[in-house]
Amino acid sequence: MREVFQQELTEVQERLVRIADLVAESIDKATTAFNSSDVTLAESVIADDHLIDELASSLDELAIDILARQQPVARDLRIVVSALRISASLERMGDLAEHIAQLARTRFPEKVVPKGLRPTFQELGRLDVEIARKLTRLLQSESTELAEEIRNDDDDVDELHLSVFDKVLGETWKGNAGDIVDATLASRYHERFADHAVSIAKKVQYLQTGDWVVAVGH
Amino acid sequence: MREVFQQELTEVQERLVRIADLVAESIDKATTAFNSSDVTLAESVIADDHLIDELASSLDELAIDILARQQPVARDLRIVVSALRISASLERMGDLAEHIAQLARTRFPEKVVPKGLRPTFQELGRLDVEIARKLTRLLQSESTELAEEIRNDDDDVDELHLSVFDKVLGETWKGNAGDIVDATLASRYHERFADHAVSIAKKVQYLQTGDWVVAVGH
Numbered sequence: 001m002r003e004v005f006q007q008e009l010t011e012v013q014e015r016l017v018r019i020a021d022l023v024a025e026s027i028d029k030a031t032t033a034f035n036s037s038d039v040t041l042a043e044s045v046i047a048d049d050h051l052i053d054e055l056a057s058s059l060d061e062l063a064i065d066i067l068a069r070q071q072p073v074a075r076d077l078r079i080v081v082s083a084l085r086i087s088a089s090l091e092r093m094g095d096l097a098e099h100i101a102q103l104a105r106t107r108f109p110e111k112v113v114p115k116g117l118r119p120t121f122q123e124l125g126r127l128d129v130e131i132a133r134k135l136t137r138l139l140q141s142e143s144t145e146l147a148e149e150i151r152n153d154d155d156d157v158d159e160l161h162l163s164v165f166d167k168v169l170g171e172t173w174k175g176n177a178g179d180i181v182d183a184t185l186a187s188r189y190h191e192r193f194a195d196h197a198v199s200i201a202k203k204v205q206y207l208q209t210g211d212w213v214v215a216v217g218h
Numbered sequence: 219m220r221e222v223f224q225q226e227l228t229e230v231q232e233r234l235v236r237i238a239d240l241v242a243e244s245i246d247k248a249t250t251a252f253n254s255s256d257v258t259l260a261e262s263v264i265a266d267d268h269l270i271d272e273l274a275s276s277l278d279e280l281a282i283d284i285l286a287r288q289q290p291v292a293r294d295l296r297i298v299v300s301a302l303r304i305s306a307s308l309e310r311m312g313d314l315a316e317h318i319a320q321l322a323r324t325r326f327p328e329k330v331v332p333k334g335l336r337p338t339f340q341e342l343g344r345l346d347v348e349i350a351r352k353l354t355r356l357l358q359s360e361s362t363e364l365a366e367e368i369r370n371d372d373d374d375v376d377e378l379h380l381s382v383f384d385k386v387l388g389e390t391w392k393g394n395a396g397d398i399v400d401a402t403l404a405s406r407y408h409e410r411f412a413d414h415a416v417s418i419a420k421k422v423q424y425l426q427t428g429d430w431v432v433a434v435g436h
Binding site for chain 1: 278282285289291292295296299303306386387396398399402406431434
């Protein structure tokens with residue numbers, strides 16, 4: 001019985017890693033599609049998002065089932081409770097990757113990224129992919145250093161996000177109204193993606209400390 | 219023991235209602251501040267958001283504590299699991315109300331809502347407040363009709379959200395780049411606020427049906 005239980009907890013963690021891996025793949029493709037106006041790649045991100053949704057829902061079901069059957073306590077309970085929150089964030093990160101891909105598809109064959117902002121969005125995309133990859137490793141290792149790195153990367157994303165507004169409001173800006181809408185939305189999606197990764201990193205911290213308020217606090 | 223447990227479950231539900239009530243108050247003030255450029259009101263929303271955050275964190279702690287001590291099953295377990303998800307959505311709705319208030323404050327003493335969009339944002343604000351009030355009643359009553367109404371109101375919000383883009387991209391639009399950024403972000407915040415309400419309504423549906431995938435499915 002005890003052995004089955006430990007196997008189930010391991011399965012919860014492995015499934016989280018698997019979903020995080022799909023999210024990393026999705027944001028990689030979405031930001032590539034966005035920056036290179038690759039409509040086929042954008043469509044594959046949009047078509048595959050339901051996989052992340054389904055895996056997240058099914059992980060929730062497993063977690064609820066474990067709570068009902070195994071009545072875990074202490075660290076075991078924290079693993080299950082965190083999984084319920086982490087799956088929601090991963091699912092949302094998948095949605096945000098999909099939104100980025102949708103912007104690329106809607107604008108195609110035109111380029112979605114206005115000229116003056118291409119280096120900024122290249123860097124935002126690179127950081128989001130980096131963060132997603134670190135997240136997968138964090139869920140495997142619970143490494144404090146990785147959690148810290150994710151927080152630092154998120155600070156860089158926030159700075160770039162603000163710089164997008166400086167650019168579109170600046171005197172040298174040459175884009176039209178559609179460019180401003182796209183840049184605003186795209187930048188917001190990139191920023192929220194990174195926020196969710198930080199939120200997941202806090203849940204991993206909770207696994208270690210058991211202190212919900214400190215780990216999750218705002 | 220059993221009686222204490224039932225009291226705790228009642229407390230979980232009452233605390234959710236209390237937080238939903240604060241969220242409704244917050245979005246009411248935020249949208250009023252936004253539409254009337256009332257910086258004092260905007261500041262009170264920003265100053266009070268931590269109350270929602272704290273109540274949500276403390277409710278999470280209670281829920282985790284109940285899972286550890288009472289090991290609930292069936293509907294009791296669903297109440298606790300849903301509470302963990304609903305509190306996260308309510309906390310986020312509070313953040314979105316705060317973001318709307320921040321836009322009003324940042325632009326003050328100028329008006330944040332560009333001229334051609336005032337009726338649209340009045341209506342978006344009215345709908346978000348209406349949805350938040352219905353949500354409070356839904357958490358008290360678990361009424362199927364209210365859940366349905368929230369979904370319909372959300373459809374109206376989505377339509378208005380899209381109409382904002384039609385306006386700023388239309389030929390009669392007279393706003394500047396800053397107006398477009400503000401309108402895009404504000405509209406997105408209003409839309410996400412309503413999305414979270416729908417997501418909570420789905421969790422209430424799960425309380426009744428016990429089917430996570432159908433109730434939460436995307």
